[in-house]
């Protein structure tokens with residue numbers, strides 16, 4: 001299962017990149033708009049910091065412009081994944097870029113039919129927006145389950161990446177439902193490590209070990 005953080009904040013990326021199991025960084029136009037540098041510079045900096053894939057989402061309107069925008073970004077990324085918005089133009093751009101050997105992701109996926117089209121267009125990844133589906137009163141988990149099932153039945157190689165995740169338990173659900181990847185805000189990522197019982201247990205072990213060593217010292 002691949003793990004990504006969904007951020008362009010360089011401090012967060014530096015901290016997360018210290019963990020060797022991080023597979024890369026995903027971004028989107030909203031995330032990049034919070035930075036004060038041009039997107040290509042931000043993406044190039046992220047690429048320097050991360051030993052993994054860097055995802056960039058195009059914001060052009062036509063397939064041709066999406067392809068040009070993608071190729072410009074690919075020039076500054078070692079292991080690029082180009083995110084394309086679901087739709088006719090995005091699918092055509094996905095097909096063309098995938099044929100050129102560039103990893104693509106169809107994003108803004110809210111239905112199984114969209115996920116099927118993305119797989120047929122050659123997308124390496126597809127992003128169902130779990131949290132935003134839940135917000136509308138439907139089940140994002142059910143959507144993941146159905147897409148995973150259809151991909152298995154149809155033997156599509158496209159990987160499902162759970163996106164728009166809102167809490168640590170979402171990550172567990174994605175793992176159980178068969179998503180091959182997850183992307184999450186830094187806050188969720190850093191929260192995955194922690195459990196109060198781990199802290200209590202660790203303090204107890206440290207305390208007992210210290211007392212044991214002091215006892216041995218006093219006997220020698």
Ligand code: E4P
Pocket residue numbers: 006026027028107127129131132163164165183
């Ligand atoms: C994924 O591709 C998106 O960048 C992201 O997961 C969207 O999350 P949000 O719904 O919390 O904005």
